[in-house]
Amino acid sequence: MSQQPVKLTAKGRATRQRIIEGAAAEVRTRGAVATTLDDVCRATATSKSQLFHYFPDGREQLMYAVAEHEADRVLLDQEPYLSDLTSWAAWDAWRDAVLARYREQGTTCPLGVLMTQLTKVTPASREVTTRLLEQWQQRITDGVRAMREQGATAPDLDPARVGAALLAGIQGGVSILLQTGRLTHLEAALDVGISGLRAGA
Amino acid sequence: MSQQPVKLTAKGRATRQRIIEGAAAEVRTRGAVATTLDDVCRATATSKSQLFHYFPDGREQLMYAVAEHEADRVLLDQEPYLSDLTSWAAWDAWRDAVLARYREQGTTCPLGVLMTQLTKVTPASREVTTRLLEQWQQRITDGVRAMREQGATAPDLDPARVGAALLAGIQGGVSILLQTGRLTHLEAALDVGISGLRAGA
DNA sequence: CAAGAATTGGACCGGCAAGTCCAGAAAAGC
DNA sequence: GCTTTTCTGGACTTGCCGGTCCAATTCTTG
Incomplete structure (x- = not known):
């Protein structure tokens, strides 16, 4: 669905990309529901016809592309730590990276928007978030397994x-x-979770 | 905002309540964004004029009332366990109650809708969910403290x-x-969380 | 430099949904 | 019973927003 069947020139690809990124930014700040196609046009200095030229299926297709774009970001922003959770130092670095990420972006969260809004608006994008969650959990699980094999956690975990x-x-x-603006719960979840891992060693 | 300034008769109060409950049901199944005032009218056998009679500020005010209504449900559904987490048996019963609740309602979740949708639509309802979260955490924290005082957890927790x-x-x-339809993560979070409490005793 | 394809601007359309209005029915109060 | 207030039905208005259309323009390519 996100692929464009017709031929695109370099200029065309650039415009398409500009639209996606602008739309993503708009969605992040205003929310998916509140973002209109006219907003996207204004934000990206494009016209309606361009929008529908690159996304023939309209809003639905654009939102799907935005979902994919944002999903990529979520995992990339946790690298290189997330893919290499093989020492407690790495776990701590990951923790810090996640916290720093969300601290800086505040209530403007790509994943949050993805999960809580796009899905309802665009059923197709549910698949995107599901895949994201699976990949994310896989990485974490791999990390846990690595630590267990080192004998750094309880063996029966x-x-x-x-x-x-x-x-x-x-x-x-x-x-x-996203709701309250407070980071305490995310911090608590990470710290309690990770220290729970360490505890049984 | 949710209070009605003008005088209401018994009949009026009943109608108002019927509208709130019908709207809540509609919001739960279709989502807050997708629920139109006409939907609510149809579902509650009322007319637009009644709706605006009881909620002069329109959709905004109605959604706020729905948020309050749903927030109440969330905590009530966890009783009597949530307010009396003073033994491991009580903790387990609470766990079961939460799981049973969400298992049965599937992807139709009052809180989920509240948190993930209403807030964006109706900024005023953010306060409602914030208050809900505070109360919820207070109850859990009280339970943890109770167990600690019994010496049933690590003393430094x-x-x-x-x-x-x-x-x-x-x-x-x-x-x-809500995203994936899978209950495994909720179950894991509860079990890992509670067993983490028990571990340090 | 054509000729065809890709790209762009912007006016326009149509539907939907929030909100308004008013007249009439029902009920409350005296 | 009569007046006043509350309650109800439903037609109507209004504005927004997704989507269409077509002509103009710029690119590519031979």
Whole structure:
């Protein structure tokens, strides 16, 4: 759905990309529901016809492209730590990266918007967030397993279960951040989660 | 904002209540964004004029009333366990109650809708969800403190911090449930969270 | 330098949904 | 019973926003 069948020149690709990024920014600040196509046109200095030229299926298709774009960001922003959780130092660095990320962006959260809004608006984008969650949890679970194999955690710990709990904590922490503006819950979820891992060693 | 300044008769109060409940049901199933005032009228067998008679500020005010209504439900549904987390048996019963609740309602979640949709639509309802979160965490924190005083947890554990982490886990578990339809993350968050409490005793 | 394709601007259309209005029915109060 | 207030039905207005259309223009390519 996100692929463009017709031929695009370099200029065309650039315009298409500009539209996606502008739309993503708009969605992040105003919310997916409140973002109109006219807003996107204004923000990206394009016209309606361009928009529908690059996204023939209209708003739906654009929002899907935005979802993909934002989903990529979420994981990339946690690298290189997320893919290499093989020492407690790495875990701490990851924790700090996640917190720093959300501290700086405040209530403007790509994932939050993705999860809480785009899905309702664009059923197709549910698949994007589902895939994102799976990948994210996979990375965390891999990290837990790595630590267990080092004997750094309780030996009988179930990596998938713990990974799921940790991911849930992060999600909830972010939700609460978006609601209240407070970072405390995200921080607590990460710290309690990680120290729980260490505890059983 | 949710109070009606003009005089209401018994019949009027009943109608107003019917509108709120019908609107809440509609919001739960269709989502806040997708629910139109005409939907509400149809679902509650009322007319537009009644709607604006009881909610002069229109959609905004109605959604606020729905938010309040749903917020009440969320905590009530966890009783009597949530307010009496003074034994591990009570904690387990609470866990089961939460899981059962969300299992049965599936992706139809009052709080989820509240948090993820109403806030964006109706800024005023942010205050409602914030208050809800505060009360919820207070109850959990009280429970943690009670267990600690019994010597049933690690003595150096910070109830507020652990309570925050647990609440975050629940929120995230619910978010993920709404997204993917899977209950595993909520379950993992509760189980890992509670067993983490028990661990340090 | 054509010829065709890709790109762009912007006016326009149509539907939907929030909100208004008013007249009439029902009920409350005296 | 009569007046006043509350309650109800539903037609109507208004504005917004997604989507269409077409002509103009710029690119690509031979």
